[in-house]
Amino acid sequence: MAGQVTAHNTSTCMARAAPAKLDAGTNIALKVRASCPSGCDLRRNIARIIAQDGEVVKETELTEFDETGNETDEFIVEAPIEPGGYTWTAVFPAQHKEGVLHEGSSAPFSFSVRRHATSMAVWDVPSPIAFSEEFRIKVGLKCFAECGLAGQEIEVYDHEGAKVATATLGSVPWSGTTALCWAEVELEAPGTEGYYTWEVKCRKPDLELPHEETSYTFGFRTARQPDHVVTVEVIDKDTKTPIKNADVLLHPYRGYTDERGLARLMVAKGEYELYVSGSGKETFQTSVKVASDVAVRAELLELIVEDF
Amino acid sequence: MSNEQNNESAVSRSQFTREEQMAKEKEAPKKVSRKEFVKGAAAVASVGALASCAPAATPTTAPEAAPTCPPAEECAPCPTPWLPEKWDQEVDVLVAGAGISGLPAAIEAIAAGADVLLIEKGDFVGGLAATAGPNNFMCNTHVQRRLGVEDQIEWGIADEMLINDYRAPIELVRTYVEGGADTCLWLEQLGIEWDDDLGSGKDLMFGTGVARNHTPKESPNYPNPNGAAYIYVMLEEAKRLGVPISLNHGLRRIYREPNGPVLGVEVVTDAGTINIKARKAVVLATGGFTTNELMEAAVDPRIVGDAFYSDGLPYTSCMGEGILAGLDIGAGVADLDRLCLVLKLGSHIYKLWEPRELSNYGSSVGLGSLTKEEECERIILVKGDGERYINEAEGAVVSQTGQDFSKYPELPFMATFLSLPNPKNVWAVTDAEGAAALGWPEDEMRDPQPLAGRALWPDSVAVADTLADLASKIGINAASLEATVSRYNGFVDAGVDDDFGKPMPMYRISEPPFFAAKFNVIRHTGYGGLRINSKAQVLERSEWSFDDSAVTPDELLAENCRAEYAKNVNEEKAIPHLYAIGEAAANTGWRRYHRQQGLHVVWGRIAGKNAAAETSLS
16 A cells, blocks of 8 residues: 555664774674565665764764675764773664665674883894993884884883983884884993893873883993993905904904904904804804904805705 | 314314305295395495306396395305496506506516506506605715715615614615616616716615715706606606506505415495505505605604694695505505604695606795704794794704704604694794795795695794784784793703803894794604515515404414524515505615605516516406
């Protein structure tokens, strides 16, 4: 009869749900499914995502239909910025289509929002360092969600917990990394001998999205001023050509060779074991007694790694 | 009844039963043909029970008859249940497996005048040798003489026993050491040009100083001078002699008369299962079982599952078909737990072979095996909880005879890994400086391609901006990894590893980005297999076969426990008409993991000649 409207029930669920834990402010990919027990085609009907406070976060259309139901395309919503637990709702509002009223239905889904985790690296820490000498280290910070951290401040605390330096992270990621913002920090070594463990901290970065604070420890040894220079010349034994970037270790002193295959280490007098390691080379080892300036020549053999 | 009477009646009972059955068959009229019955019967589970009658009493007119058993009193046991219903092909010598040992076996058999068929389950000839290296242990050869290297058979045998830690069947060692010189000449006649560099004699696997490493040099006779060269020249010879080679033909079962000779084989092909009669002999050259995880787990439950992979894949699977088929008909086996475990950081395979052609050498894969201290200097090994567990340089220890201890499951490097709970999730971790010093390919590690380059697998490599980032990529707790590296860097600064005694030099792990490669282990050349004698004949594991139900416990004891047994494999009982060579046989020593291609060719030739010389059973 004219004017009579058939009413169908519906049910709604998440075809693609939010992960249980989300980084603040990051994008979430969702997909909503709505179905009618009579198997109606509900394409072009709308579905919504409603936030906890009733605000409509997203409105979109159902675009896919088969015998099991209807789905939206995958769509993106932004996770809240404030850390905490949330329950949002996917809603299929009551809608008319071609003389049929489909009743509304909804499905809640929960997730928690967390601060972005960050992590650090500290490198190029010299060791040993002469008493009270100035030295530099490099510090890098990365956000797991790869937020830009340029301009954030990092602090260095010594072994007694005193803040000894601050630095500001640059904007260009460290070479070879995707998002490690870094800074060079100038420090002064303690005046007494010992092995010291200091700490770098990044308090909650001042950013729109909330981040965790993070810290990283690093260690170094102090020693009295060196007395002498040990010059190590590193040569390829077969070709007799200099080897650049070979690691030279006169424990605890370290260095590496330049384009001429030379490394200069300032060391205290004493007896040392010298190790020279070159990429693809056998490690060279010899004893060195330092009572004055010394020159050592290391010839490196090719390292043959058996392949079966 | 007295024991004596029991024994007498036991022996005669079997005889009596057979006579009774034959009598019943003769007098019973119009029984359902055994053939029809068997076709309709459900699959029989036990080996040897596949029934095929001696000429059927009644002609078969309804081959697809529904499975119905005749009444019990009319059902006569088949007199020859060990035969297939019919033979599809007949040859003198059937060689199963066209690899480094099967090819020479087929060549020698056909050269001796036998009618030969060489079957191969894969779609190419060569097996593992197609991707193997060129190195080869051979003793007292004409090449050595030409180069002024003094050698003697007795020295070679003594060195071989030393290298194998004295666990090797001495008669068999003598056989293959003695055979090396002739095979060296034979391969040269087939086209191999031997390189003048025989090695130092002190490098891996060669013992006490005599230079014996024979390798092919570049030559127009073959496309590349590696393991594939041996396969190439032997394949050319096989073709020249007209050896029929059936690819995609896999051995499944051996037919053997109980306590009697081997008669033939059942073979799986693309077109279905066929039965091939072998009038003179079957030669098993089907390889080892490193891909058969169930079989591997039976000999060592630690070496399967997560982080363990197999030799040969993805090109050849080593499923132990010949060993299993031999076991099923009464053969003996030895040393199945003789293992070689090779670390391949970052990969799942042993060799990459793209394209899959003999002209292309199987290239090395992965990010190293930590066999050199120089590699170990730059990395730490951490397990699933983020902590170190070993002195990383443990695997770089080398014995006096050049054995690399990293491969032995009972020595610390591998043994500690094997003892870790599953999932082990062990990773080699280093920093940017370390990765550069090691020559790790950063591009490939960021975008791993399992079948290109170093064959790195996405689940086995990672690069990250920080250690915490790296930890999350490799499934390790970030705080734990940071703490481990921090502690290690402290040892580096102190010059002493207080936890595990890693030697100097050590290097800090600190410069971003950070790299990780997973500790994956390949089961490589599991060498145990069917027991053989110096003629390559397969040995019985018992004086009595499983099929003989008339044996008493006392008889079993008396026959299998003679004092004079097992002093020499050549005095043991062999299964007639069955040979085993290559990795399917227990034919070499406990540690002979590498450089063994020459000895496989020696054994293949011995088996081929002996198989052709057997008396034909037709």
